Amino acid sequence: MNDEQMNALLAARxxxxxxxxxxxxxxxVCGHACCQPDETGRGGMLLFPGEEALYRGLAGFAVTRTDLMGAPALLLTCNDHCQREERPLSCRIFPLLPVLREGRVGVVRDRRGYEVCPLLPSGLGGFRTDFVEAVRQAGEALARVDAHRCFLNRLHRQIAGFADLL
Ligand code: SF4
Ligand code: SF4
Structure with a gap:
């Protein structure tokens, strides 16, 4: 991983x-539903490219391999609690996602969270504006780096399959 990739990730975090x-x-409101394991007993958040380096040797976390639209990706699992500064970017921005469209960065709701997060049906207007803006600015930092841009684009292709939910 190069410095540019890590710097963008650290800026977004x-x-x-x-x-x-x-x-x-x-x-x-929800009993921290997004921190609970899924029905398989295994939670997990996708790590952004290079983010695994921040969890090496950190107690309470495990990194496993997964697949994101045919490309290798990494999943972070936790013990259902963490220090705020340890949260991966996926948790920091949940349940929103930055999206890159026609050279601009916008923010959308993350359809993958529809079944767990009671905030999603209300629309973007239901969220604090500084939260939405921070997710957008994080997207701008990420969009400057190829690896993060590709990752975000693959993520959006994956969640397009949840199109009927929101
Ligand atoms: S890393 Fe922290 S915020 Fe993310 S799911 Fe685990 S406990 Fe929740
Ligand atoms: S983001 Fe949604 S699912 Fe997570 S704690 Fe907040 S309301 Fe619950």
Missing amino acids: ALTAAVTPLSTDCGR
């Missing part, structure tokens, strides 16, 4: 480090 979807702790 920093931009989304302190913002939250709502003014109050949204986890109180």
